[in-house]
Amino acid sequence: MTREQLKNLWLEDFQEPNRVLCYGAGTVARYAIESYLCAGMNVAGFIDRNKKGTVETSRGALPIHTIDGALAAFGKDVSIIVTIESRTVYEQVREDLIAAGFSAGRIFDHTISSWLTVPSPKCWCRDLFTSVRLAHNSIMKCCMWGENRNFSMEPLERGVPYEQALQNCVDKIEHYYERARAGEVPLYCAGCPFLEDRELDGFPKVQTVVFAVSAHCNLECSYCYFTGMRNGQMEEFPYSAARYGELFQSMLRYLREKDMLAPNVHINYAGGEISIHPGRKALLSMAEEPDYECYMFTNCVVYSEEIAQALSGNARNAVMCDLDAGTRESYMLVKGFDYFDQVVENLRKYARRGKVILKYIVLPGMNTSMEDYLGTVRLLKELKLEELILSRDYMLSLDFQEERRVLFEVARLRNVLAENGIRGIIDGIESITGADSFSERQIQIMDRFFRQTPPKGDTT
Ligand code: SF4
Numbered sequence: 155m156t157r158e159q160l161k162n163l164w165l166e167d168f169q170e171p172n173r174v175l176c177y178g179a180g181t182v183a184r185y186a187i188e189s190y191l192c193a194g195m196n197v198a199g200f201i202d203r204n205k206k207g208t209v210e211t212s213r214g215a216l217p218i219h220t221i222d223g224a225l226a227a228f229g230k231d232v233s234i235i236v237t238i239e240s241r242t243v244y245e246q247v248r249e250d251l252i253a254a255g256f257s258a259g260r261i262f263d264h265t266i267s268s269w270l271t272v273p274s275p276k277c278w279c280r281d282l283f284t285s286v287r288l289a290h291n292s293i294m295k296c297c298m299w300g301e302n303r304n305f306s307m308e309p310l311e312r313g314v315p316y317e318q319a320l321q322n323c324v325d326k327i328e329h330y331y332e333r334a335r336a337g338e339v340p341l342y343c344a345g346c347p348f349l350e351d352r353e354l355d356g357f358p359k360v361q362t363v364v365f366a367v368s369a370h371c372n373l374e375c376s377y378c379y380f381t382g383m384r385n386g387q388m389e390e391f392p393y394s395a396a397r398y399g400e401l402f403q404s405m406l407r408y409l410r411e412k413d414m415l416a417p418n419v420h421i422n423y424a425g426g427e428i429s430i431h432p433g434r435k436a437l438l439s440m441a442e443e444p445d446y447e448c449y450m451f452t453n454c455v456v457y458s459e460e461i462a463q464a465l466s467g468n469a470r471n472a473v474m475c476d477l478d479a480g481t482r483e484s485y486m487l488v489k490g491f492d493y494f495d496q497v498v499e500n501l502r503k504y505a506r507r508g509k510v511i512l513k514y515i516v517l518p519g520m521n522t523s524m525e526d527y528l529g530t531v532r533l534l535k536e537l538k539l540e541e542l543i544l545s546r547d548y549m550l551s552l553d554f555q556e557e558r559r560v561l562f563e564v565a566r567l568r569n570v571l572a573e574n575g576i577r578g579i580i581d582g583i584e585s586i587t588g589a590d591s592f593s594e595r596q597i598q599i600m601d602r603f604f605r606q607t608p609p610k611g612d613t614t
């Protein structure tokens with residue numbers, strides 16, 4: 155489809171009385187379909203060559219059809235969204251569907267969902283209009299909200315020039331801005347709790363650019379989506395680690411040339427481990443430029459002189475470390491390696507060079523003993539830190555009981571911190587990490603637990 159045709163796609167074409175089928179009943183489709191359903195698309199089922207039966211969705215089970223079965227049941231003009239990421243496979247599937255008798259004009263690749271918009275009473279979101287992130291297989295808007303949202307703005311594919319992907323992103327940002335002025339938000343954002351009712355009074359500049367390529371790391375955190383990916387699937391990534399570093403710098407240059415960057419743009423190195431990244435020298439040298447403010451998300455297993463220099467060279471920069479434990483045992487359990495003492499030592503060294511921020515992802519049963527909490531308090535005091543960011547595993551779908559446990563433990567840790575004069579910052583209210591872990595409802599429950607937990611006095 156041409157750019158103009160994509161810009162002129164409307165959600166009504168995919169809503170009742172029209173019907174939509176997803177081609178492919180694998181993982182990508184299962185993620186995508188929740189966004190489609192939430193946006194009000196009339197998804198009637200799946201087509202898959204290898205799978206049979208039904209797929210469970212939040213709106214009930216949907217049937218899987220063969221190509222011929224789908225044609226017989228829905229006719230040639232049904233809309234088909236091919237939820238397979240590879241462009242080559244898409245072209246082949248498209249040919250097969252046309253040969254089977256489906257209308258060529260109603261077959262779409264999954265990227266149409268990054269052009270479609272839906273009516274919304276609130277159309278502003280910080281991530282939507284002021285951030286861009288480079289991930290391993292796409293340029294994204296936000297990380298994720300809810301269980302099945304993953305706002306991938308533009309896929310990155312081998313063989314497709316990177317400049318083209320960047321130009322597509324710029325076009326889409328402009329498209330979202332125009333649609334937001336008409337009361338619509340991108341399909342991925344439908345119903346998102348982070349939307350705000352705010353006037354769009356001028357084309358917003360990008361304030362945060364995130365390097366979120368989690369391809370290389372020396373830990374295996376229990377909650378890391380990429381721990382599994384690294385064990386055997388790295389060859390699936392379109393670029394090498396070094397190339398991602400170059401692409402990130404091109405992205406910044408490109409946005410600057412287009413005059414889309416805010417004056418004091420914020421850079422987050424927040425994917426993979428920057429201290430061991432092959433392109434870290436060039437990437438971190440930008441951190442010393444006065445135009446940038448950089449947060450270096452590092453696990454601190456390795457002490458990097460480049461990071462230390464970036465800290466001392468610009469007082470606005472910071473090291474951001476997910477500590478997630480107050481004891482060696484819990485650290486090993488959560489992170490997969492026995493590096494707790496080493497990390498603590500490196501944190502001490504970084505704290506001597508500049509700003510350090512610690513975060514704690516609360517994982518009930520793994521890092522929620524009082525020993526962990528008190529160990530964390532001792533370290534915070536030693537580093538003279540007055541705050542700790544409290545977060546949760548936002549990749550995990552929380553059932554009612556798990557949610558209760560997480561919220562209770564966050565409140566309990568916050569209470570222990572408060573008794574020791576340390577502020578527990580709930581990720582999501584005053585988030586500086588760029589990720590919003592908790593919804594408003596969850597924050598209210600945690601606040602209630604926090605107020606009602608009896609004080610214990612100084613616990614150190
Ligand atoms: S999905 Fe939510 S957080 Fe992400 S860009 Fe849209 S409104 Fe913002």
Ligand code: SF4
Pocket residue numbers: 368371372373374375377378379380381425426427453
């Ligand atoms: S340190 Fe970060 S990238 Fe590395 S395994 Fe943990 S969460 Fe994943």
